[in-house]
Amino acid sequence: MASDPARSELDLVAAALQRLRPGLDDGVAARLRGADWSAGRVEEGGQFHRVLVLEDVGVLRMTRVHEAGAAPAARWTPERDPAVHLPRRLALLDGLAAVLAEAGVRWSLPTALSAVVEDGPGAAVLQRYVPGFPHPPHEGDPAVLRGVLADLAAVDVADPRVAPHLGRPFTFRGPWTPERAAHVAGLPARLAPRLGAWPGDALGHAGDETAAGEAAVRLRADAWGESVTALTGVVSAWTREPPVPPALVHGDLAGHNMRWRVVPAAATPDAEVPDAPVRWELAGVLDWDLACAWDPALNVAYLGLWHGEDLVEAIAADPAEARRARVWLGAMALETLDDAGARDVLVGGLAESSWRRLLRKTLPRVGRALAAAAA
Incomplete structure (x- = not known):
């Protein structure tokens, strides 16, 4: 607006x-x-x-x-x-x-x-x-995105020009308190009168022994609270005792906060050729309000949200960072559900179609996070 x-x-x-x-x-x-x-x-x-x-x-x-x-x-x-x-x-x-x-x-x-x-x-x-404009969503060159992550990783968060001015982790929505986790854990019961069966009940069966299958089982209504507690507990523990040295985390590395320009991928003899190859080049990054020293896998997760979660493994520094990014993506999905639950109370009930659309997007992300945490 x-x-x-x-x-x-x-x-x-x-x-x-x-x-x-x-x-x-x-x-x-x-x-x-x-x-x-x-x-x-x-x-x-x-x-x-x-x-x-x-x-x-x-x-x-x-x-x-x-x-x-x-x-x-x-x-x-x-x-x-x-x-x-x-x-x-x-x-x-x-x-x-x-x-x-x-x-x-x-x-x-x-x-x-x-x-x-x-x-x-x-x-x-x-x-x-x-200058610049947002990159089209759901696509991106992994090599270019890896370069952005390398630029951020090159910043020493202990540098005296940077360290005193960084914010704290969980600045935006606050840490995962037991009350917040309980609010998200209670969604199946609160939504049952409107949705009937919890959508997570259709995502897996107890007989599936694969890691993904186990995660799907834990999305069911009868295990949802346990899953919320487990996932929020993992990211809270990682923040208290970082699994890797804290690095520069932007806090919202996506969308309009990243300004891109389009440059020719290679010189072409005819500038009028339609669909000539182009290359996206980062012009600048805005909105550093949430920047802090935290797990660099968060930067991977933010880029994945905008450019496509299928790119997470291709842009992460190593498989361990990719797994942590998957876990952070699941925690972000829980934050989205927490926000929706708060709005639900504020407006007197979100539309059933809105909840179904949101759950179709977030529950698989939570399932992938649980599988990654268990790997």
Whole structure:
């Protein structure tokens, strides 16, 4: 959802333009000050921020005063307030930009162009515009995606330019508490009046001795609670006692957060040839709000969600990382079910068709995760 900028948003741009960062290139500063910001578009999709985007010029990032979808009178808790975290997140971008440049990485980050300006209970900042557009979903070149993962792996999360500014694991939805796990475990009973048989009951039979078959059995209603407890317990244990050294994890490495450009795969004699081969090249990565030092298999999982879960084994560093990515994908599926359960209560009941569609997508992912955890 996008809209024209309001007067108050243009006033924030004007305030930020008066506080451009020292040492900013004169040409960049002149372009920012001379641009018609009223021609930009305000995009509302972010959980923590709204952005006024002026293509090829810059972006004004504005913190939300409450969570998207919350009641107008609601306010962030201090530990989640994006205005409080904005200076830290901007410092992280500066540190990452320096480290990645030293490593020869060519894609860009939305680093700050101005100081932070206050906006009542919120805050705003001008940032670099990162060109490009999202990669088409459900496809991708494994070699290119492995290169993105290698770029992230090259960052030393103990580097003093990075370490103090990273967030904590489970920042977005919080850790898996017994209460959250119990909420997801109770879904078969709560949905039975609307769905009848739990869809997981049709996915496997007790006589199947394969790992996948055992996982399918554990998706049945009578074993679902045990499966939820097992899966959430595994990822919680991995976070307390990491199975591999923690590495840089973006936190949402997919979709609109990755900006791509299309370049010719090879020179062709006729530029008008239809369906000429092309190569997707990463131009930049946005939205580092959830970046932290965690299991690098999470980056594999995020890329798998967007580009296709069938690519997980092809882009992971090794089979062990691929198995952990499968487990994380299952835990993400449980988070999706937890969110849907909360919305179900809020709106007085999601449609039966919505639940069936969601369960068809998430239950197989949970089953694959259980099989991977048992391997």
